[in-house]
Amino acid sequence: MIPLAHPHTASPTADGEPSIAIVGASITGPTLALLLRQAGLTNVTVLDASPYLHAQAGGVIGLEHAALDVLDSVGVPQHEFVPFTSERVVAVKVADRCDAGHTHTFYPGRSTAWHLINTALLQRLPEGWLRLGSRVQGLATDVDGRAQLQIADADPLSADLVVFADGRRSTGRRLLDPGRKLRYGGYVAWRGQSPTVLPDLHDYTRLELPGAGLHLFPILQRDGAVVTDWTFYLNHSEQEFRTLLDADPVRRTYVLPHQIPAQARRHITDHARQLLPSQASAIIEATPSWSAAPIVDIAPPERMIYPIGHRAHAVLLGDALAPVRPNTARGANNGIEQATSLAATLRQHLRYGADLPVALEGWQRRNLPAVYDALELGPKLGATLGLGHHPVSP
Ligand SMILES: Cc1cc2nc3c(=O)[nH]c(=O)nc-3n(C[C@H](O)[C@H](O)[C@H](O)COP(=O)(O)OP(=O)(O)OC[C@H]3O[C@@H](n4cnc5c(N)ncnc54)[C@H](O)[C@@H]3O)c2cc1C
Known part of the structure; x- marks a missing residue:
């Protein structure tokens, strides 16, 4: 178990609903946003650096049934993004x-293409949630102890929870976990x-x-x-x-x-x-x-959650947490699964007053093993195909 530095300090329910900033509008970020909308959260902003989105990772992406079902449950039916x-x-x-x-x-599962799934997700974001052309550069705390995102050429944005779903070269990972470098x-x-x-x-x-x-x-x-x-x-x-x-x-x-x-x-x-x-x-x-x-490749993460100031948190999700080799066909699936259980955690907090740091810790504990498995599997599969350096140790 990975203890949080301040397990009982965050209390967003005291102020009502927590505000959430999601960095990255590719697959993991907008999926989380739709799950949060379904969970009843209304104070959500999704930021992306690109003014026009384009695939940063896969073109064709295989999604397993569990991930497809999550998308179905937030109103993104399969026929819209799975033509074959x-x-x-x-x-x-x-x-x-x-x-x-x-x-x-x-x-x-089924194969989809990045542009089909991305379009289907973004079309469903509530009006005003998406801010394209917003490059996040830094993370600080504001005077109220909330997390504050610094955004290029724009005012900073404060939030109780910052979710970095900003891909393989994640700014969030660089800020929160600078020791873990890509290889x-x-x-x-x-x-x-x-x-x-x-x-x-x-x-x-x-x-x-x-x-x-x-x-x-x-x-x-x-x-x-x-x-x-x-x-x-x-x-x-x-x-x-x-x-x-x-x-x-x-x-x-x-x-x-x-x-x-x-x-x-x-x-x-x-x-x-x-x-x-x-x-x-x-x-x-x-x-x-x-x-x-x-x-x-990247070394396995030791944590997904980081306390920010005295009442906020930041988390790493999807490729921002750990890019896994495409041979595993797990990157987008991992991001969607992590987003699903994060939204469930926040729903329990919002509806039933679950202690957020404790609930987040449980979320982290459940999700890290799947990340370790996928990170380990990539070089092994590569070796069987004669691809790349292997095995890769942290
Ligand atoms: C060839 C190939 C095949 C693949 N096949 C599969 C597969 O079959 N199944 C599978 O599950 N996965 C597959 N993957 C992996 C999958 O594509 C990725 O895991 C997935 O796209 C990650 O989604 P994400 O939303 O976490 O990050 P990304 O798709 O990388 O998106 C990150 C977003 O963050 C934005 N961003 C970055 N920095 C900032 C910043 N500072 N401020 C604001 N915004 C920022 C970017 O503009 C981008 O839109 C494949 C990958 C490759 C390369």
Whole structure:
């Protein structure tokens, strides 16, 4: 059990409903906001640095049934963000650029795309809750002992509870837990959406070969067109990453299309041609705009809650708490599960006067083991696929 520094000092119920500031409007943050609305909380603000949101992490994202059910319960029905309902995962062994045998398994959930789920969530936020273009830079306490967020080019915002759901390069984590730094995991997820659609691509399909892997799934774009979403995992040394992208993999954890030089594209396309069946490499080649995410690891967190001043708290959620490797397909699922039980904790506090620090401590104790499991699983799965550095110890 991780004791809180001031277990009985926060008393938001004395002032009525606690005010909550959520930093990050991708998946974890807006899911929490909708759960809080359902729990009866009305004083909620969701901040995001980007004026226009775009996927920082996954494109296609697998959500397990528990996470799908949570979204359903807050009024985000599955049909809105799951256009293709196959639960089958086809794994294709590739040898000498040929299909050397298939196996298939079933995923206990459905695949969605980041833009579909993000749009469905943000559309449902109550008016006035979302503040885009608000980059949080610092955290202090105000004169009343509440947490105070410092926001670039805007007035500070005070809250009883600050929730950092601000992703892999979390400002919250840097402020609250500065010792836990990201480490490059040794491979990169190159990503894109190709206009080339294979007529027989209905299932989540993984082409597997040592040191690389291509994942394919059809998705629906905002304009209604079906495209092939692909992720090409490829091993790169840190030096190679720097040479290809002129950046540090733990600082540029999301590489935007304009940050990918033509020569890096050529290099990756050459690899695709050498490694993959021609139909698969053609999908990559036909893609006009690419992005990339270097895979990063982090030491397991010891806590999720931090007392701020004498009456407030800050918490870390989702990728802000711990980015896990995409092979685990757990990042978004973890964020949604943590948000769900945090909202339940706040509901108990609001409705029945549960002691908030004690309830938060219970929430933390229940959630940390799942994070440890996912952090441990990532490098293990990477090793079986020949991807990245492994095993990774804290
Ligand atoms: C290739 C790939 C495939 C994946 N597949 C899966 C999968 O199948 N299943 C799964 O569960 N997960 C998957 N993931 C992981 C999943 O995408 C992430 O775990 C998930 O997006 C994390 O959501 P989040 O809301 O916590 O953070 P993010 O999506 O990273 O969002 C953070 C938000 O915070 C904002 N922000 C950042 N800093 C600030 C600041 N200072 N002030 C204000 N706002 C800020 C950003 O603009 C962003 O909108 C995959 C990831 C990758 C890379």
